[in-house]
Amino acid sequence: MGNIENISRKRKSKADIQKAILATVKVAGLLALATVAPNSIQYLKSFGLIPNKRQKEIMESSRDRLIKNDLLKYENGFLELTKKGEIKLQLLEMVDWKINKPYKWDGRWRMLIFDIPEKRKSLRDKVRLTLLSIGFLKLQDSVWIYPYACEDLVNLLKVNFKVGKDLLYLIVDSIENDKDFKKSFNLTK
Numbered sequence: 001m002g003n004i005e006n007i008s009r010k011r012k013s014k015a016d017i018q019k020a021i022l023a024t025v026k027v028a029g030l031l032a033l034a035t036v037a038p039n040s041i042q043y044l045k046s047f048g049l050i051p052n053k054r055q056k057e058i059m060e061s062s063r064d065r066l067i068k069n070d071l072l073k074y075e076n077g078f079l080e081l082t083k084k085g086e087i088k089l090q091l092l093e094m095v096d097w098k099i100n101k102p103y104k105w106d107g108r109w110r111m112l113i114f115d116i117p118e119k120r121k122s123l124r125d126k127v128r129l130t131l132l133s134i135g136f137l138k139l140q141d142s143v144w145i146y147p148y149a150c151e152d153l154v155n156l157l158k159v160n161f162k163v164g165k166d167l168l169y170l171i172v173d174s175i176e177n178d179k180d181f182k183k184s185f186n187l188t189k
Contacts, residue, residue, distance in 0.1 A: 017062045023073070065189055089158055101148050105187050109178070111170040112136065112144045112154060116163060127161055143174065147185050 024123065036082070063079075066072045071085035116124040124142075134153065136144040154169045161167075175181065 016057065021059065021063055021066060073128050105147055105185075107173070108147075109172045109175055109181075110146045110148065110150050111139070112146075112167060113170065114142050114163065114167040115164050116142075123161060123163070127157070127163065127167070130157065130161075137181055139175070139181075145172075145181060147187055149182075 063072065065084065067074055067079075069084075070077050070082055071088050091166050112126070114127060116127065128141075128144075129137075131144045132138075134146075134150075136146045139145050151169060152168065158167050159162050
């Protein structure tokens with residue numbers, strides 16, 4: 001397997017472990033520190049990941065890193081999800097987010113326009129990759145479209161990426177030459 005594939009697989013695995021721990025703490029509310037690893041391992045099994053001999057060590061090290069990064073806090077023998085941890089969990093879950101598609105398209109496009117300065121180029125690239133993974137289509141570099149209502153998702157993006165006024169959500173009645181876009185989204189209207 002190539003180097004890029006290995007790096008990608010490790011990054012995906014790390015995100016799955018973080019998501020498992022954060023989601024376990026979120027579901028349990030307050031969770032005893034001793035029970036984090038076994039519950040998280042069960043959550044990982046639901047992802048189809050098979051735990052190995054080092055799983056407990058990996059989970060503990062991930063948990064400690066989440067505490068160090070202020071995503072979890074440890075108080076009186078219990079773990080709690082911090083506000084920053086809740087946002088991180090939402091971001092991790094966003095990859096799996098599917099926007100509910102209505103039975104019939106309303107004929108309006110949802111457009112996102114962002115103007116993120118060059119000094120925040122890595123953030124701009126993260127926004128683009130996130131939009132692409134959700135299913136948006138690129139109209140121009142910083143202009144993306146989607147045919148269905150997604151305001152909640154956009155608000156979540158604004159909070160998670162801290163781009164409030166740099167990201168605009170528009171509802172557009174028509175786009176010139178949108179035949180190819182309609183075809184990409186399998187729209188019949």
